Amino acid sequence: MIEMPIIDAQKCDGCGLCVNVCHCNALALIRKVITIIETVKCDWCTDCEAVCRTGAIMCPFEIISQES
Amino acid sequence: MTVQLDFLKRIPYFSGLGLADLESIKKLVFERSAERAEMVVLEGEPAANLFFVASGAVRVFKTSAEGKEQILSIVRPEESFNDVPIFDGGPNPASARTMGPVLLYGIKRNDMEVILGNHPQIALNVVKVLAKRVRQLVSLVEDLSFRHVISRVAKILLEQTKGETGHGPRLTQQEMAAMAGTAREVVGRSLKELEEQGTIRLDHHRIIVADKEALQKIMEASA
Numbered sequence: 001m002i003e004m005p006i007i008d009a010q011k012c013d014g015c016g017l018c019v020n021v022c023h024c025n026a027l028a029l030i031r032k033v034i035t036i037i038e039t040v041k042c043d044w045c046t047d048c049e050a051v052c053r054t055g056a057i058m059c060p061f062e063i064i065s066q067e068s
Numbered sequence: 069m070t071v072q073l074d075f076l077k078r079i080p081y082f083s084g085l086g087l088a089d090l091e092s093i094k095k096l097v098f099e100r101s102a103e104r105a106e107m108v109v110l111e112g113e114p115a116a117n118l119f120f121v122a123s124g125a126v127r128v129f130k131t132s133a134e135g136k137e138q139i140l141s142i143v144r145p146e147e148s149f150n151d152v153p154i155f156d157g158g159p160n161p162a163s164a165r166t167m168g169p170v171l172l173y174g175i176k177r178n179d180m181e182v183i184l185g186n187h188p189q190i191a192l193n194v195v196k197v198l199a200k201r202v203r204q205l206v207s208l209v210e211d212l213s214f215r216h217v218i219s220r221v222a223k224i225l226l227e228q229t230k231g232e233t234g235h236g237p238r239l240t241q242q243e244m245a246a247m248a249g250t251a252r253e254v255v256g257r258s259l260k261e262l263e264e265q266g267t268i269r270l271d272h273h274r275i276i277v278a279d280k281e282a283l284q285k286i287m288e289a290s291a
Contacts, residue, residue, distance in 0.1 A: 003273045017144060020124045020168035023104060044272045046241060047167055050252065051125045051142055060238035063228035063275045 004036045005048055011056035018048035018057050071097045071173060072122075078146050079120050079173075081193050089187050096179040100172045108172065109164035115153030117174040121145050124170030128162050136260075138212070139253040141204065142167070151198060154180050211250045220248040221258040222287040225268065229277050238273075262286070 004026065014032035026040040027048060034057060046059040076082050076090050076097070085093070099122075102108055108119065111131065119126075126143040140162055143149045149164050154177050175183065184190060211217055224247050228236035241259070245252045259275070262268045267283045269276040277283060 015145075017125055020170075022168070046256075049240060049242065051144065051167065053144065055242070058240045058242075059273070060240045060243075061273055061275045062238050063225055063236060064277065065229040065280065066269075066276055066278045 002038065002041055003044070004038065004042050006058045006060065007034050007036065008056045008058070009033050011054045013054050013056070015053070017051045017053075021047040021051050023047075071099060075122060075146075075173070079148070080146070080197050081120075081148065081190060083193050084189065085187065092186065093183055096183060097173050097175055100174055102166045102170045102172065104166060104168050106166045106170075107163060108166060108170075109150050109160050109162070111161065111163040112159050115150060115158070115160050115177060117150065117176055118148060118154040118180055119150055119164075120148050120173040122171040122173050125167040126164050126170060126172075127167055128164045130162050136257075138257055140208065141253075148197065151194075151201065153177075155194075155198075208251060208254070211254045216289070217248055217250045217254045218258040218261060219287050219289055220250070221255060222262065222267070222283045224248060225262075225275060225277055226280065226283055226287060229280070 012034050014029060014034075016029045016034075018034055019027045019029050023045070024040055024042055026037050026042045028035050028037055044059055048057045049059045071094050073087070073090050073094060076094060077085070082090060082093065100108070100119075108126065109128075121143050123145055125145075126149060128140045128143060128149050129137045130140060131137055141149075143164070150160060152158075153160050154175075157177075184194075221244060224239070224244055228239065230236075239247075241252050241255045245255045248255060259268070259270065262283070263270050265282065265286075267277070267279045267286065269278050
């Protein structure tokens, strides 16, 4: 499964800034709510999270040890 | 496309102005479109224009002699950038690059002087915008100068890899910033620095701690 950013539709105000900055085209604005295009591979640049004013999109990192 | 009055009204610089004032300002505003990753302002160059983001987002940053970038701010719709050199006449203090396709509204330096002369009530708005900017930059200076953020980020990473499973809950850069008491931009820079030192590896959505001992030393360096 491709790991994708997490969207909180309740917080999304539909401004579309994350769609604008996503260079993978992994995001779309559908009925004014951000939606993930699951067939597109996200490169985890986290720009969508950085531009979001409402904290509606998150790119969390899994932090692991090399040996685990 | 023409410059929209409704949009001008929402720009903090022009807050409280009447329609007639906005109409006269509109004549001095020009549009500029830019593609993704286009440099719209270059650090050190003579300042020509003040810009407002109409759509899209712009990253304002400084570059070190070694080519490392420090993000100063992300400019979103209705916000401005390159304000300081427009008023002090100096060169651009930082560079600005678009994060996606962007529409900008620009005002030439000389035209901004005309606007301020004709509409002196704008001056207070400008002071408020610049004061907010100074506050944000002072906070960034504090983080970069005194707070040893990198050691706190190292501590967070080490704590997450403790325990039987070797990993903790997933964390966003925003959450790490809140835990380290700093800005997201500073966490991003710290992670890059740790990656360059070889203590961690960034692999898509994973931060892999590659050298625990080195990370421990970084954590203890400012303890």
